[in-house]
Amino acid sequence: MVSPNWFFRQSRLLKLLATAGLMSLPSAPVLSSSYGAGIENSQWYLSESVFECSLVHEVPGFGRAVLRHRAGEDLRFYLESDLSVMRPGQGQLVVEAPPWRPGVPPSPIGAVQVTDSPRSVNLGNREAVLIAQGLSRGMQPTVTRAAVYSGQPVRVQLSNVNFSGPYAGYRECVASLLPVNFDQVRRSRVPFASGSTSLSQADMNLLDNIVTYVMADSTVERIFVDGHSDSIGSRIDNRALSEERANVVAEYLKSRGIDETMLTVRAHGDQYPVSRRPADNRRTTIRLQRQGERPELLQANGMGSEFSG
Structure with a gap:
């Protein structure tokens, strides 16, 4: 049986060799925190009136994602959370394929600004339209940004499961919006x-x-x-x-x-x-x-x- 002192001596030797530049130690893997609904709990809720049409998606553990279209304005998108999990700064928005569609390449949309407010990501018409189009194609729009208290990435994914029905209702709602708010x-x-x-x-x-x-x-x-x-x-x-x-x-x-x-x-x-x-x-x-x-x-x-x- 190998004694505990043997493991201690081997660990010390590896550190000395690394310090001398004779070998390198393997780096620790970078873990990421992912938030997103699974197939079993993915839901999109449509709120409709002549004043506003909204699609709301609950993201378990994070908060909610909202596609909002007010009368007289363009479609917008925002992520809303009661807890700040992403560090303020520049994040990335990508439309990815779900795990059951391997081989489909992701489509980068671009940089997004993350703030420390409850509505941490607030995007204009261009990004909102691309998010809606991606969801309607069966893709998963994903926002990635470093965590607040570590360098580990945080990923917030939107599920396309059960999106198509509410999205059809949303499009009908938009056609009936008032011209102004x-x-x-x-x-x-x-x-x-x-x-x-x-x-x-x-x-x-x-x-x-x-x-x-x-x-x-x-x-x-x-x-x-x-x-x-x-x-x-x-x-x-x-x-x-x-x-x-x-x-x-x-x-x-x-x-x-x-x-x-x-x-x-x-x-x-x-x-x-x-x-x-x-x-x-x-x-x-x-x-x-x-x-x-x-x-x-x-x-x-x-x-x-x-x-x-």
């Missing part, structure tokens, strides 16, 4: 030429989108329409001109189906300029108020207020 129309501005009260085609398109949104969102309870003018001319004339501009917008909204009781129409003349440029001050602003908001906290200070848009 609340953030895009909650404050809007209609510009006017000097002395004009006429709406351009672009102005009418904007107002049509506002009407479409308000008709769909029952939480919008009031629409503030505020007319403004530049400071050229008399105060009396400017006040009258701003009133005409506000009324033109309000009448258009009513003609498209907005209930008159929802509208609060006001005219301010040149009282609230937003710029030294006269063209910037010739405007009517539209602000949507949702249930529970407190408009009394807003001031007519010309910037970021309910009057300035």
